[in-house]
Amino acid sequence: MAEKKLNIAMLGHKHMLSREGGIEIVVCELATRMAAKGHHVICYDRSSSHVSGETLDDRREYKGVKIVPVWTLERRGFAAFSSSISAAWEAAFSKADVVHFHAEGPAAMCWLPKLKGKKVIVTIHGLDWQREKWHGLASKYIKFGERQAVKRADEIIVLSHGVQEYFQKEYNRKTVYIPNGVNTPERRKAVEIKEKWGLTKDSYVLFLGRIVPEKGLRYLIESWKGIKTDKKLVIAGGSSDTQVFMNELKAMVGNTVDDNVLFTGFQQGRILEELYSNAYVYTLPSDLEGMPLSLLEAMSYGNCCVVSDIPECADVVEDKAVVFPKGNVDELRSVIQTLLDDPQKVQEYKDSAADYITHKYNWDAVVEETLMLYRRCNR
DSSP states (O other), X not given: XXXXXXXXXXXXXXXXXXXXXXXXXXXXHHHHHHHHTTOEEEEEEESSOOTTSOOOXXXXXXXXXXXXXXXXXOSTTTHHHHHHHHHXXXXXXXXXXXXXXXXXXXXXXXXXXXXXXXXXXXXXOSOGGGSTTOOTHHHHHHHHHHHHHXXXXXXXXXXXXXXXXXXXXXXXXOOEEOOOOOOOOOOOOSSHHHHHHOOOTTOEEEEESOBOGGGOHHHHHHHHTTOOOSSEEEEEOOBSSOHHHHHHHHHHHGGGTTTTEEEEEXXXXXXXXXXXXXXXXXXXXXXXXXXXXXXXXXXXXXXXXXXXXXXXXXXXXXXXXXXXXXXXXXXXXXXXXXXXXXXXXXXXXXXXXXXXXXXXXXXXXXXXXXXXXXXXXXX
């Protein structure tokens, strides 16, 4: 007997078709793959602009997924709050069998669909109340969302065993570990990045992600100052309510910006693919992560990666990347310098990265596990 097709609502992301952060990538992958299986999926997008100022794709349907913009107060600190209220209200009165909240802040509203008898799933993409950009009332509200998820959600999905242990210890709440997936990409030659910035194959060390304090960019720039190389450090990504931090980083770099440090801003599409495809080394020196999709993507392109030893990174890469102690500038500098001086070692890591990561983290498996969770809640 065929399984019943589900009505699924997703909220908590910014815009499903953007790459403003890892959550948007996750929502797009889950939603489109579930729709391809015949499920009815609706994603509630913010009706605000792209965080980087890029032009948004304003489609209302994509690969069978219905996209509905909800009312959003476009002010720093209020966009997520206002859109999650609007989206939770819409979902509560929809035909959804399952309402899937993404992230802790939006989960503060998970009680609303529960009032209307909906099954509620919450994915914890990271302990967001710990992030430096949120403090005071904002941090308390996100923590409130975490507690609401514990109290109201039928199931909580976590992306790392460390966060799973946190919920067990802090709340005695069982969670379900379902990591993110990654696709096998097409590698690109350096064409547009060469025209735009003069970048060629293996001519740069790459950081690609949101420009936020917890990504360890202060350590990266400080370590780069003592490195001897003719390669560039490329920092690719847009700010997310953190323009002050972006300005701080550029001030740290100072006069070296035009010499060997390049800030590209937010990138997507062909340029993003070229940046991943042609890096000599990719680095993610984070203090805090949920499950870093940029790291999975970098490895899927066959990159030699350097990451901090936080469990959310170290557990992903195992022995297929170079790990350094979190926050240790001298160790980061030493690791990068060693790799710059040893192309053979870099190639060894590159040779093993892609096959390892695409076998370990598969989107089809992630979708099946998530659908099984939905069905279990609806029995």
